[in-house]
Amino acid sequence: MNKKQPKTVKRTTLMWSILIALVVGGGVAYSVAYFQTRAVVSQAQTDTASMQKIQSVYETIEGNYYKSVSSKKITNGAIKGMISALNDPFSEYMDKSEATSLNDQISSSFSGIGAEVQKSDQYIKIISPIKGTPAKKAGLQPGDLITAVNGKSIAGKSVTDAVNLMRGKIGTKVTLTIKRAGKSFDQTLTRAKIPVSTVNSRIINKKIGYIQITSVSERTAAELKTALKRLDKKGVSSYILDVRDNPGGLMNQALKMSSMFLKNGKTIMQVQTKNGQRQVYKAGKKYDGGYKVTKPVAVLMNGGSASAAEIFAGALHQSANVPLIGTQSYGKGTVQTVSDFKDKSEMKITIAKWLTPNGDWINKKGLTPTYKADYPKYAYLQLINTNKTYQIGDVSTQIKTLQKELKALGFFNDKVNGYFGSTTKTAVTAYQKKEKLSVTGTANKKTILSIETKIQSKIAKNDQALNKAESIVSK
Template sequence: MYIRGRYLALALIASIGISSGVTALVTSNNGTSALPGSSTATPEFTKLMDTYNTLQKSYYQEAKSDTLLNGAIEGMIKSLEDPYSTYMAPQEAQQFHENIESSFEGIGAEIREEEGKIVVVSPIKGSPAEKAGIKPNDRIRSVDGKSLDGMTASEAVLHIRGKKGSKAELVIERPGQQGELNISLVRDTIPLETVYSEMLPEQMGKIQITKVSETTYTEFSKALTDLKAQGMKGLIIDVRQNPGGLLDKTVQMVDMLLPEGKMILQVEYRDGSKDTYKSDAKKEDLPIVVLIDEGTASAAEILAGALKESGDVPLIGTKSFGKGTVQTTKSFDDGSDIKYTIAKWLTPDGNWVHKNGIEPDYKVELPAYASLTAIDPEKEMRQEQFSNEVKSAQTMLDALGFKPGRLDGYYDAKTTEAVKAFQTANKLEATGTIKGTTAIKMMEQLQEKLKKNDLQLEMAERVLRKMIP
């Protein structure tokens, strides 16, 4: 999170499409730059200065000043053992700000580093990552053959990002599933649009917020106005798979939905002092429910927590991610930044959600097939093969009503017959193998089935229906 005026802008989770690193000088309290060994350095930096001078003079190869200083800064940040504190070289800092303010090219997923592994927080709606079936808590072990183990999230982003149209070959480790998944996808432009709205039956409006960027409040306000003009009687806010974003925009949205004077959140610093954010706008007179899941993080959790505790708004879905710290950034003249944690944020009632998440009032799980990864249309699956990809395909067939007989990843004769039945039903050549159009059709129909069987949304509609006068 970084400070902008009276608001704090959330930069809570590194994004694929963002990268981090820094080339910077050690800065003294008065804002002047002090190189190691200079007369302005404070006594506690003697060891650092001695190391710097020794390496410059005696290392067997030339030790560049920038490299040594960058390494020292990186070491300081890493010693905090905080996955949300990082450094950003000029290119990485530029990408970071682009993700907050504009579109970028990549696979479209928010990530973080956890114990040396790169972990997905949430795929972005409509992105290649979401279409490929990447899920929250997936571990990205490698990309294009390059291991990401041991990298910071910012370092990993440099390898995961790429030009639109370029292919990314990912190796994924999914908790609770044996073996690794090989996922192939094509990078694309990740869209700016963050708010999607529609009118559901019985004049119930639905607004989905996919992340919180510079344009989100404006988009949300317009969506709310449009739905009200259509006679909306109640509102479902969907922040599932929302990895967070800017706090000032979140505060503005929540401000529209809570009575004046109600607490939105508290920000607590290490000395115990707190900043409080309260609603000062007129509340929309609407019954509201909120959808959350394990991909709901940071700013999205602020919205959910504020509405739950200050507005008695029921939450529906599964427990949220649990990101409760605040970051700030410091920029340097060369375009680099450091991002580091300065505080923790608390819900209106003073609860710290960090690593705990927010529990829904109505716990509703999605069907098991909702967590399946995509299958690669370019790779052929046929009889006698055994893999996790085959297991995913078998589960898809089973969910679509074409019984493969087994779901363990072994492609036997019965799986072949199930594939032929699916192909025949969809007027495709009945080869009994899965590739190309067959794979694409399977995934499209599964997505459509999931959309029609969104148990969490169904519960939200039932709950909201009872709240509408």
């Protein structure tokens, strides 16, 4: 190891989610928030006792270890060890391929199962599955722990290493072992291309503009403005902004998005460094280009709403009195800086907190909704494994889920116990008759998929948070 450290270029970065899309073939994709321009960082001094000790260890290994070892491997191990000692899930070292995927995530161009995750003790925790992706379709939920990949435990592995195990070609399958509410189960997903568009919009109830923001990437603010203008031309009278299950992303986009809904001079957010100093970011033309929304607005959020999504929701709530509807948000309130090394690797460390306009630090707490409302309970049922046909005498958690779904659809009135008995068979038979399916009394793949499609439709019709928002903006 040379005494001089590799020169780095630092991007002062505000990262509210070191949220990782489980990717295929392209490394690890991170959702970050770039803020200021790059600046050359001074080289670290090596004359301290600590650095001399590290140098001594390196030289001892290089000169005395019984077999040849890669100097790059030793260096990377030392860096990862130092970062690991921080015990911070949002600080990490990435090699070239992983850093490349970070930039893919920023540009909303990546592939995978579509789940944003972070380190949680020995395992990996899902922060939010992205709408329309394999993770969301498989019923993965915020808070789920991934404990194994394809039967291989990931206990103690870094986020990067765990995600590497989940890589593969689009169309291939990966089996995750999920722990939820103390119970474990396997879920097989088919890897796919993750949607690039982050904003979807439509008109509901003839006069309300509904806009769903699925993540916050390079084009999100522009996509949002386009959606707003299009809906405005169609004569909508109010807006519902849905950031449920939005894992966050870029700070500069969150600033631009928020500024559209705030009067100039109103605070969007604050950043506080370890010495207590705060930098305040306020709405203005430099963020929104002079475009403002003055019609009534409501924001939908839930436990999957994190980082930049929380900045957006918090800014509108505290600086524009916009009501928040749903459940407690995730709670991601720290700031990271990213340093680029010449070999294309990158390092992230937490450097500050970000605060809401009122100065609240929501880390690990989240934003509290003005009105609490949620999807019905059956919206959170895991998908049933369709590789098996369920019949009389079978007992499993899959059958318990089937019974809950049939109950939600009005076909099952007995006790939910996971046993496929006569009442379950009667319910399945009745469902098959009504939906004009082959009447077998067994739950085969076609029947299960039909039931789950009906459940999704019922969820959409019984979205309590959306219904509440509609009543508020319609006043």
